[in-house]
Amino acid sequence: xxxxxxxxxxxxxxxxxxxxxxxxxxxxxxxxxxxxxxxxxxxxxxxxxxxxxxxxxxxxxxxxxxxxxxxxxxxxxxxxxxxxxxxxxxxxxxxxxxxxxxxxxxxxxxxxxxxxxxxxxxxxxxxxxxxxxxxxxxxxxxxxxxxxxxxxxxxxxxxxxxxxxxxxxxxxxxxxxxxxxxxxxxxxxxxxxxxxxxxxxxxxxxxxxxxxxxxxxxxxxxxxxxxxxxxxxxxxxxxxxxxxxxxxxxxxxxxxxxxxxxxxxxxxxxxxxxxxxxxxxxxxxxxxxxxxxxxxxxxxxxxxxxxxxxxxxxxxxxxxxxxxxxxxxxxxxxxxxxxxxxxxxxxxxxxxxxxxxxxxxxxxxxxxxxxxxxxxxxxxxxxxxxxxxxxxxxxxxxxxxxxxxxxxxxxxxxxxxxxxxxxxxxxxxxxxxxxxxxxxxxxxxxxxxxxxxxxxxxxxxxxxxxxxxxxxxxxxxxxxxxxxxxxxxxxxxxxxxxxxxxxxxxxxxxxxxxxxxxxxxxxxxxxxxxxxxxxxxxxxxxxxxxxxxxxxxxxxxxxxxxxxxxxxxxxxxxxxxxxxxxxxxxxxxxx
Numbered sequence: 001x002x003x004x005x006x007x008x009x010x011x012x013x014x015x016x017x018x019x020x021x022x023x024x025x026x027x028x029x030x031x032x033x034x035x036x037x038x039x040x041x042x043x044x045x046x047x048x049x050x051x052x053x054x055x056x057x058x059x060x061x062x063x064x065x066x067x068x069x070x071x072x073x074x075x076x077x078x079x080x081x082x083x084x085x086x087x088x089x090x091x092x093x094x095x096x097x098x099x100x101x102x103x104x105x106x107x108x109x110x111x112x113x114x115x116x117x118x119x120x121x122x123x124x125x126x127x128x129x130x131x132x133x134x135x136x137x138x139x140x141x142x143x144x145x146x147x148x149x150x151x152x153x154x155x156x157x158x159x160x161x162x163x164x165x166x167x168x169x170x171x172x173x174x175x176x177x178x179x180x181x182x183x184x185x186x187x188x189x190x191x192x193x194x195x196x197x198x199x200x201x202x203x204x205x206x207x208x209x210x211x212x213x214x215x216x217x218x219x220x221x222x223x224x225x226x227x228x229x230x231x232x233x234x235x236x237x238x239x240x241x242x243x244x245x246x247x248x249x250x251x252x253x254x255x256x257x258x259x260x261x262x263x264x265x266x267x268x269x270x271x272x273x274x275x276x277x278x279x280x281x282x283x284x285x286x287x288x289x290x291x292x293x294x295x296x297x298x299x300x301x302x303x304x305x306x307x308x309x310x311x312x313x314x315x316x317x318x319x320x321x322x323x324x325x326x327x328x329x330x331x332x333x334x335x336x337x338x339x340x341x342x343x344x345x346x347x348x349x350x351x352x353x354x355x356x357x358x359x360x361x362x363x364x365x366x367x368x369x370x371x372x373x374x375x376x377x378x379x380x381x382x383x384x385x386x387x388x389x390x391x392x393x394x395x396x397x398x399x400x401x402x403x404x405x406x407x408x409x410x411x412x413x414x415x416x417x418x419x420x421x422x423x424x425x426x427x428x429x430x431x432x433x434x435x436x437x438x439x440x441x442x443x444x445x446x447x448x449x450x451x452x453x454x455x456x457x458x459x460x461x462x463x464x465x466x467x468x469x470x471x472x473x474x475x476x477x478x479x480x481x482x483x484x485x486x487x488x489x490x491x492x493x494x495x496x497x498x499x500x501x502x503x504x505x506x507x508x509x510x511x512x513x514x515x516x517x518x519x520x521x522x523x524x525x526x527x528x529x530x531x532x533x534x535x536x537x538x539x540x541x542x543x544x545x546x547x548x549x550x551x552x553x554x555x556x557x558x559x560x561x562x563x564x565x566x567x568x569x570x571x572x573x574x575x576x577x578x579x580x581x582x583x584x585x586x587x588x589x590x591x
Contacts, residue, residue, distance in 0.1 A: 116164030117284045119275060120186040120210065121154075122179060122203055123147035124193045125171035130266040134411055134549040138526040145545050147193055150271070153543055157272050160373040160512075160541075161288060165279065172199055180206040188278045189213030192263070197221040212282040214256065214274070216263040226259075228252045228281045255281055265334070267415045268546050287368075288510065302363035307356035310349070319347040326447065335416030342476055343454050344446035354477030358506040366508030370483060374512075374541045376499045378467030378485040387466045387486075393436060394569045395489050395496060396427035396469075399519050401568055402575035404560040405441075407496060408521035411547040413540075414513030418548040420444055422555035425517055427460070428566040436460040437564050438471060443555070457563050458482075471502070480504040487514070488535040493573050495524045495532065499540045514540045514547070521552035 129150045133141040148171060155167035168182045172194050179202075183189065189210040194200050200221030207213065211229050215222035226233045231249070233256045241250035255277060262274040273288075280286040303311065314320035326341035342350075357363045382391055398406035407425040412418030424441040438458035445451055458473040463483070471482040482502030489496040495518045503510040514536065518524060524532065536542045 114164060115166045116162065117166070117188065117279050117282065118186045119158070119165070119167045119188040119190065119279065120179070120182045120207070121151050121167060121169050121190045121192070122172055122194065122207075123151050123169065123191075124195075125173045127193060129193075131268055131271075131545050133545050134523075134547055136523050136549055137529070137544075138523050139529050141544065145543070149543075150268075150545075151192075153546075154268075154272055154275060156541065158275060160371065161272075161276060161286065163373070167275070172196070172203065176202045176206055179203060183207050183210050186210045187212065187282045187284070188275075190275065190278065191215040191222055191225070192217055194218045194222065212278055214259050214278060216260065216274075226256050228255065229283070252281075267548075269335075269415050299363055299365070302361055303357055306361045306363065307353060310353040310356045314349045314353045317347050317349040319345045320349045320353070323347065323350050336419045339416060339420075340444065340447060343444040343452070344448060346454075346476070351477040355474075356477075358478050359474070362506045364506070364508060366506050368503040368505050368508045368510045370481065370503040371501045371510050371512050376485055376487065376501075376540050378465060379488050380467075382489065383491050389462050389466045390569070391572075392467045392469075392486055393427070393429065393462075394572050395486055395493075396438075397429075397569050397571075398425075398427065398493060398496065398517075400426060400428055401571055403519070405558075407517035408519070408552060408555070409550045410495075410516045410518050410521055410523055410552075411549045412513055412515045413542050413546050413548070414511060415548050416511070417513060418515075418550055421551040421553075422521075422558060423550055424555075424558055424560060425515075426560065426562065428562065428564075429569060431565045431567055434461075435564070436462070436469075437562075437566075439563050441558050441560060443558075453559050455559065455563075471500075478504045478507045480509075487539040488531070490524070490528065490531075494518065494528060497532065497535050497539070514542045516547065521550065521555070 124147045127147055128144055129147045130144075131150055132144040148169065151167070151169040155169055158165040158167050168186070170179055170182060183206055186207075187210070189207045190213060191203060191207070192215075194203060194215075195218070197219045198221075200219045204215075204222055204225050207225070212227060214226040224232060224234060231237065231252055233253060237249045238253060240247065241253045244250065259274045259277055262270040262277070276286045276288055280289045314324070323341055323345035326345060327338050330337035330341065358366075378387070378392075380387055382395070385391075396406060400406040404426075405424040406427045409418070409423035409425060412423075420442045422441075422443040426439040426441065427437070428439075429436055436459075438460050439455060440458075441453060441455045443451055444454050456473055456475060458471045461470045461472075463469055467486040469484045471480075471484055473480055480502055482500050484498055484500045487497045487499050495516060498515045498517070499513070500515070501510075501512045516532065516536075523529075533544050536544060536547070
């Protein structure tokens with residue numbers, strides 16, 4: 001998605017050298033220049049304010065600071081046991097036993113990891129956020145979480161981007177001295193949803209010394225407070241940006257426009273990303289935002305030298321330029337828009353261009369790495385027995401055999417992927433020794449008003465631990481590598497929960513997500529929800545309100561035929577009938 005956006009810009013630059021990308025482009029440096037001027041005090045005196053706090057205490061009038069001291073909560077309820085460490089008392093749901101072991105000794109936590117960047121967030125004390133619970137839940141959860149709960153969770157997620165990122169969350173009704181004290185050693189501030197003009201003026205004064213930050217969805221008293229390294233976003237700077245479009249003022253204004261656009265999309269992924277953008281702008285490099293930077297002359301030369309033939313072929317197919325223009329019109333980090341463009345105007349010439357630019361020559365110089373945090377662990381037992389590789393594969397095969405698919409996704413954590421309707425999951429063993437395949441099938445509502453089915457073909461390999469898998473596939477010329485885990489599964493296969501982390505290395509894209517699936521794509525009954533919510537939070541660090549519900553209302557006529565010959569495993573539940581696809585051999589045992 002982000003990779004496709006960068007690829008499109010490179011293609012346009014290579015084919016039309018007078019484009020705006022070239023006019024504005026300074027070479028992207030490996031390390032951004034540090035523009036901020038530190039006024040940071042030693043953090044030792046404030047360490048007592050920065051202790052990790054259980055994120056369930058969302059309505060406290062005191063601030064909540066999350067600092068990088070990861071611990072492990074045992075996850076998974078009911079029959080699905082999970083690997084856990086008893087070395088550290090559970091404080092919150094960061095799953096990282098390897099990082100935890102470096103922070104603990106004889107059962108006690110050592111000092112927190114050094115803080116690279118401190119962010120101060122001021123949000124309404126009790127007001128609801130714009131993030132809703134999934135509408136189809138079988139239990140009443142209310143309208144949605146309040147801002148304190150959401151931002152406490154953002155604090156946790158920032159530590160997954162970098163354990164050195166700390167977010168101090170303060171309600172707007174806290175004593176102003178508390179906000180002023182937190183601001184003294186802060187690098188970035190974020191104020192969201194504060195509507196009282198008197199409170200807004202006090203907050204603006206308290207945060208005056210913080211170099212970089214943004215006020216979003218706030219009253220007029222906070223207008224003009226957004227700034228990057230002490231440079232406010234004013235009409236004067238806007239005039240400077242018009243006069244010198246390649247200058248720093250233009251870049252700062254463009255970035256703040258991007259931050260505002262991300263906030264207005266009202267989803268948790270973009271809310272997290274706007275924090276990363278501000279941290280990156282403050283002077284601390286954040287690799288996750290590198291893909292959105294301007295191209296340099298080296299990128300253009302690589303494309304022109306190595307992929308000119310593919311570029312010309314692209315412009316010879318009317319769909320390919322349409323696809324490139326469509327992606328260019330997408331907003332920053334709008335992965336739903338980007339992926340919809342790719343799927344709407346999918347064509348072989350674009351795939352050839354992407355394969356040349358990215359897969360073969362890596363003209364953009366990207367090196368995205370699969371996220372290591374949170375370090376989610378697989379379930380360790382199923383039906384009271386230790387989980388084996390064969391049982392894990394049988395769980396993933398699921399209902400395939402009785403149905404022409406394994407599972408149908410109910411909801412997922414990643415808005416970019418789980419926006420698409422009717423996500424059929426098909427897992428099965430192949431005939432070759434050790435072969436295991438994943439063929440997801442899903443629907444795309446194209447920009448031309450059509451409904452089309454798309455599918456992918458993943459090669460799967462067992463991980464060292466039962467319940468873990470390494471996936472690889474190529475999509476539109478870009479290879480992605482993913483690490484999947486079975487987090488939990490109902491004994492009777494009423495539902496299963498998966499977690500994945502992946503990267504398209506040369507596209508500069510890294511991502512994580514969780515998927516809940518059932519036999520019919522509907523939410524499990526209310527009796528299952530406590531265990532599901534527990535497994536999501538304690539097993540994956542995912543809140544229920546982060547799950548994006550999949551539209552499964554019109555899923556007929558899906559192309560569910562397999563892409564490879566299948567070998568059926570013995571099912572884990574009695575099937576009413578067998579409707580497996582061609583080539584399936586029933587009754588194969590463990591390999």
